[in-house]
Amino acid sequence: MKQIGYFISFLFAYFLxxxxxxxxYRVCLAYGVGITRFFFPFARxxxxxxxxxxxxxxxxxxxxxxxxxxxxHFDHLGRLLAGTLYAxxxxxxxxxxxxxxxxxxxKIEQDTNKEGIGVVLVSGHLGxxxxxxxxxxxRMKGAGIYKKIRNPFVDKWVKSLRENNGILLVTTxxxxxxxxxxxxxxxxxFGSDQNAGKAGIFVNFFNRPASTYQGPALMxxxxxxxxLLYSVVCGEDGKVIVRVKDMGIIDKKKFPxxxxxxxxxxxxxxxxxxxxxxxxPEQYFWVHRRWRTxxxxxxxxx
Numbered sequence: 001m002k003q004i005g006y007f008i009s010f011l012f013a014y015f016l017x018x019x020x021x022x023x024x025y026r027v028c029l030a031y032g033v034g035i036t037r038f039f040f041p042f043a044r045x046x047x048x049x050x051x052x053x054x055x056x057x058x059x060x061x062x063x064x065x066x067x068x069x070x071x072x073h074f075d076h077l078g079r080l081l082a083g084t085l086y087a088x089x090x091x092x093x094x095x096x097x098x099x100x101x102x103x104x105x106x107k108i109e110q111d112t113n114k115e116g117i118g119v120v121l122v123s124g125h126l127g128x129x130x131x132x133x134x135x136x137x138x139r140m141k142g143a144g145i146y147k148k149i150r151n152p153f154v155d156k157w158v159k160s161l162r163e164n165n166g167i168l169l170v171t172t173x174x175x176x177x178x179x180x181x182x183x184x185x186x187x188x189x190f191g192s193d194q195n196a197g198k199a200g201i202f203v204n205f206f207n208r209p210a211s212t213y214q215g216p217a218l219m220x221x222x223x224x225x226x227x228l229l230y231s232v233v234c235g236e237d238g239k240v241i242v243r244v245k246d247m248g249i250i251d252k253k254k255f256p257x258x259x260x261x262x263x264x265x266x267x268x269x270x271x272x273x274x275x276x277x278x279x280x281p282e283q284y285f286w287v288h289r290r291w292r293t294x295x296x297x298x299x300x301x302x
Contacts, residue, residue, distance in 0.1 A: 010153035020085035025094065026238045032082030036074050043074070050074075050286035057206035058281065072282035079234050083128035088164035090134045098240050099135070105244040108228070112246075113140055118182035118225035122216045124193035124273040125285035127233030130162075131240055136189055137167035143181050144189040145215075147172050175219075182223040189230075190216040193273060195290055198298040203267045206274055211293035211301070217265035221250050221258060229269050231276040233283050245272045 016035070020028050040047070050070045054061070061069065101109070112119060121136070123129055136142030146162070146169040149155035163169055168186070170177050178188055192213040193205075200211035220227045227247035235241045247268055255261035277284045295301070 033078035036078035084130040137165035143168040
């Protein structure tokens with residue numbers, strides 16, 4: 001019975017996806033916003049989560065400003081949906097037309113590519129991150145950490161879409177393979193800003209301690225890979241703006257032990273991500289319960 005439910009859910013998702021296979025990119029963006037505007041009145045639970053998260057993150061906003069930011073956020077979710085379902089159609093022509101780099105960010109990427117070293121690419125759930133997944137396969141020797149979707153039909157379909165432009169996907173259980181790929185010069189994408197539960201360490205994120213995954217910093221420490229933070233955000237007229245922050249290679253001599261180094265760099269990329277979110281507040285994934293795990297929920301968590 002569960003398999004039948006999964007298949008019906010897959011058919012519904014695929015039905016929504018069909019227009020994104022054929023419509024022009026800008027039309028897809030408008031269609032995506034139309035979908036989320038249609039569902040907005042019914043999404044009471046997620047509107048509430050977004051409002052609460054925004055209230056903690058931006059306490060100086062008044063009630064009307066918070067409500068306005070929630071509405072803008074749901075419009076952005078439509079553009080995110082469009083980017084996600086359009087992303088497998090990306091090619092060089094699309095990137096030449098829509099991808100925007102400031103010279104300093106492009107230089108970081110180009111110089112790192114020339115170095116040929118492994119890269120831990122940290123990207124939060126900000127902007128249109130599925131576009132990043134696709135162009136990692138086109139612009140660099142890219143691989144990504146892939147968390148399987150519970151619905152096996154949707155999982156197989158989404159995985160095939162993500163792999164369309166050559167990115168190598170590695171499951172969350174394959175940590176040894178991640179280390180090997182980093183040592184071989186791959187750029188490995190980590191979307192590590194969601195609630196880590198008991199597996200994370202607490203670092204401050206928007207005025208509250210947030211359980212945060214140690215994976216990016218730990219992999220950089222163990223392999224000598226460079227740490228970069230990427231933000232891929234929506235601009236005007238369908239443009240996609242790429243911003244890059246270089247955290248360098250971890251110098252182990254500066255830290256008394258591994259845990260200290262991992263904490264420092266986890267705090268660093270979290271702080272940089274917060275700075276990026278403040279620039280594009282409507283584009284962060286506010287409907288996720290980022291701060292669900294609280295200090296004291298799990299004995300021994302630091």
